[in-house]
Amino acid sequence: MSFSDIDTEAIFDSLFAEAKDVAGDAWDEIRSFVKIEFKGLAKQIKEIGKAVARGEIKQRTARALLKMARNNLISTLAATTTLVFAAAEKIINAALKAIKELVNGALGFVLI
């Protein structure tokens, strides 16, 4: 393949293939992370509520425990942000790597 054979479609096909693979895995991981953490929180909140209703723990203690649960929800949001940005970084860098290979392959020497 010579450089003049490179067309926009080939570049985008290559980019899309890379992005789809990376995004697919990353998105599944992010969704699974949010679901696991939220389910865990929901279970803990339910148990705290039951214990308060049965008079097993003081309201003040329950409030502190629920504050921990709320903190963990905020923490889940922050960590989800990191996961999303880390995934976006991987997708874009994978796509840039694909362009690099395509261009260098077409030229027959390492340009970029």
Added chain:
Amino acid sequence: MVILPHRTRLTLLGPVARFRRVATMALSMALLAGCLTVRFVEDYDPGVYDGLVAYYEGVDAFMNRMAQPASQDQGEYDNPEVQKYYAESLAQLNTLLLRVEVNDGDERCLPANFAAQGIGALVESSLSIFEEFDEIEAVRAHIDGLKDLRVEDELAGKGSCTTIVVSVVRDNHLLLQSIHSDEGSLSPLIVSFARPLIAQGVRIALTNEAAKKRD
């Protein structure tokens, strides 16, 4: 006007124009691929990861001791050993938070609105998990509070995402200490509630740090 495929258009150009077009394309790609490797998250810090693991090992062992019926006397909040544990573990977490804050510079969690909206939508759809618990009167207000969380309000202006998750680990630790202080000792029942919440905060912070690893 007929729009020809790019390759066809290129072959119809004269040699000079074709060279110019190809050179521009090559330079653009070089700029994109060669000079720009994008970075959206800060570097993975093994010191933060190991610090969180060390903290978790300590707090888990501590809660385990507190939950043993035989250690109820030694587990009194005023016990010097208990006080020593809280002082040392808080110092450990403060050092960890300082390290994270030094690394984060001026970073803010959620710098882009599109990300906030995307994460907000994900959170909103996931919050339905809590709805089946609405019948429990004692926690309804708290559930409503969770539903009212606004992603941007909670994260904006509080430092990097790593600063937020490590701050949560420290806040949860201080809440454990305040429960211990109020109750006088940590009963097995209270430990059964606090332990998974403390563990969850640390696990989220570890996930956050591990996500920053690059190949």
